[in-house]
Amino acid sequence: MIPAAFDYLRAHTTDEAFAHLQQHGAEARVLAGGQSLIPAMRFRLARPAVLVDINSLKDLGELRIDGNVLAIGAIVRDSDIERAAWIGERRWSLIHDVSRVVADPVVRQMGTIVGSLCHNDPAGDWTAAALASRATIVIRGKSGTRRVPIDEFLVDSFTTAVDDGEMALGAEFPVPDDRTAGSYQKVERKVGDFATAAAAVQVSLNADGTVRSAGVALSAAGPTAVRVDEAERLLAGQKPTTELIRAAAAAASRRSAPQADLRGSVDYKRHLAGVLVARGLRQAIARLGVQA
Amino acid sequence: MKVRVTVNDVVYERDVEPRTLLAYFLREECRLTGTHVGCDTSSCGCCVVVVDGDRAVKSCTMFAAQADGHEILTVEGLAQGGKLHALQQGFWDQHGLQCGYCTPGMLLTAYALLKHEPNPSEAEIREGLAGNLCRCTGYNNIVKAVQQATGALQPASAAK
Numbered sequence: 001m002i003p004a005a006f007d008y009l010r011a012h013t014t015d016e017a018f019a020h021l022q023q024h025g026a027e028a029r030v031l032a033g034g035q036s037l038i039p040a041m042r043f044r045l046a047r048p049a050v051l052v053d054i055n056s057l058k059d060l061g062e063l064r065i066d067g068n069v070l071a072i073g074a075i076v077r078d079s080d081i082e083r084a085a086w087i088g089e090r091r092w093s094l095i096h097d098v099s100r101v102v103a104d105p106v107v108r109q110m111g112t113i114v115g116s117l118c119h120n121d122p123a124g125d126w127t128a129a130a131l132a133s134r135a136t137i138v139i140r141g142k143s144g145t146r147r148v149p150i151d152e153f154l155v156d157s158f159t160t161a162v163d164d165g166e167m168a169l170g171a172e173f174p175v176p177d178d179r180t181a182g183s184y185q186k187v188e189r190k191v192g193d194f195a196t197a198a199a200a201v202q203v204s205l206n207a208d209g210t211v212r213s214a215g216v217a218l219s220a221a222g223p224t225a226v227r228v229d230e231a232e233r234l235l236a237g238q239k240p241t242t243e244l245i246r247a248a249a250a251a252a253s254r255r256s257a258p259q260a261d262l263r264g265s266v267d268y269k270r271h272l273a274g275v276l277v278a279r280g281l282r283q284a285i286a287r288l289g290v291q292a
Numbered sequence: 293m294k295v296r297v298t299v300n301d302v303v304y305e306r307d308v309e310p311r312t313l314l315a316y317f318l319r320e321e322c323r324l325t326g327t328h329v330g331c332d333t334s335s336c337g338c339c340v341v342v343v344d345g346d347r348a349v350k351s352c353t354m355f356a357a358q359a360d361g362h363e364i365l366t367v368e369g370l371a372q373g374g375k376l377h378a379l380q381q382g383f384w385d386q387h388g389l390q391c392g393y394c395t396p397g398m399l400l401t402a403y404a405l406l407k408h409e410p411n412p413s414e415a416e417i418r419e420g421l422a423g424n425l426c427r428c429t430g431y432n433n434i435v436k437a438v439q440q441a442t443g444a445l446q447p448a449s450a451a452k
Contacts (some may be wrong), residue, residue: 001332008293008310008357031358038313038353039334051310053358083408104423106340106348106401191422192335 003041010053017054018140018167024050026164031055032075035103035111036119060169069136069172070095074115076170078108090287094182094202095173098129101184104192117153118168120160120224123194127154127225129184132200132215135173141166154224180204181287182215185276189263195220196263199252199276203240203284211235216248216281218273221256228255231277242292245281249274295360299324300369310357314349315339317356318366326367326396327351330425337424340397341366348404350423367396370403378441379403385447388437390428397424402438411442 011017021028029037029048032055040046054060060073063080070092072081081087081099088096102108102116102125116126117137129135130150137153139146139162153161162168176182182202186195198219204212214235216228231248238244253274260266282292296305299322306321318327318341330338334353341351342365370377379399382388389395398421405412405420412420417438418431426434439445 002313003311005309005311008355010357010360031355034355034358035334035353038355041311042333051355055358104337105405105420106337106350106423107334107353109347109404110349110354 001042001044003038004044004047006041006048007050008053009050010056012056014054014057014059014140014169017052017057020050020052021167022142022165024052024165028052028165030074030115030118030167032115033077033111034115035107036115036121054167065175068175070175072113072171072173074168074170075112076114078102078111078113079105081113082108089178090181091176091178092182093284093287094129094132094184094200097182097184098125098200101125101186101188107192114168114171117150117171118160118162120154120156120158121194122157122223122225123198123220124225125184125186125195125198125219128198128200128217128219130171130173131217131225131227132182132202133173133176134215135171137161137171138169139166140169145169147172151227157223176202177204179206179212179288181284183280183283183287185280185283186219187272187276194263197221197256197258197269197272197276199273199280200225201277201280201284203235203281203288205285205288205290209290210237210239214248214281216252216277218252218256218277220269221258221273226255226257228252228277230255235281240281240285240290240292245278245292248281249278252277293357295356297322297356297359297361298363300364300366306356308356310355312356313352314341314354314356314359314364315351317359318351318364321356324366324368328393328396330393330397335425336394337397337401338394340400340424342400342404346404346407348401365400365403367399370399377403379406379438381447382437382440382445383434386433386436386440386445388429388434394424394426394428398426398434402441405438406442411444412438414439 028050186198202215230251256273258269328338330336
């Protein structure tokens, strides 16, 4: 299958990329890893008239811990996360887990974190991880650069806060303290398939073993990845007991609003969302040396 | 648009439509038909090539325009001076192929894997090849072939 014809513009600076996007507006799409965009173009689900290739913008390929945030540039690949020197630290266990299960190992060598966030597929992995981590997206627009919290960034399926003519420059994940661990739990029929259900969790403990804060999010559970606010509230300030985890899982099942498809019925997927949140919470706290 | 792509150390200058996918550029413009197109939907990994020395890429999911100014390695570039690459020899000795359709993609995916991790465990090899489908071998001999290339397994003939 061959995509519809388009004009290809390779940007050599961020200014140049932005100028192209401003000029072509809704007709243009940014080409980063292309691992979702190119298949969509081949199926003619997307027919952009102009592609602005940002793969030559070396400054957008930077992955660095900058003060209290992990800054991920727009062309940082999934495989760059997987191979980062610090990725083995338990504070990064959520994004480490995610980096190993996105699509398949070859796709991960091209696919980007920021591209996945901007694509905002209902079954995306990074969107759920960004919710649980409370990430922020850096967007360049006409009136300058702004930072948008992930909850506001995810507008609807395949729709984000990035407007026509704008571009996402990167994402910022807060650096968790060393009493933080996470987990990503995903059920898929085979490597590379869309998730049947997935859960991202991140837990920070106080010195007394109570939960200081928790991030709980689901993917493949509605039009976009969703935060399970109720579970986060239940966990905060409490010792993570078996009963508490069961209650958080029940909240996740209630929050889940999936569609039935070949991967399963609505009831099954809602049940699974709860199971995965419970597994994720148990694994996160086990990584912190605590048993529920 | 004009593109200049180095494939297996040979420079190809061609005039292509921007929508030309790298897999078709390699097959139809460079006449290098070792790169196979299987599913054509970025699922099977038959079309994997290596870009700039260490990145395995599904060439059905990259435009030839993106390869302008870059170096591509295809299966035709693996053997040097008439001698098979260690991975190819591994596939030969361990019976890592039957129909051979997935083999070029397996070889190039494994090539990039070994660039980053020269001594992968069996589990790492299996994970590394999870984006490549084979419908004949059941994968075990493919894993053995990669193990032989890393020196972790002796050729079957030498083991006798």
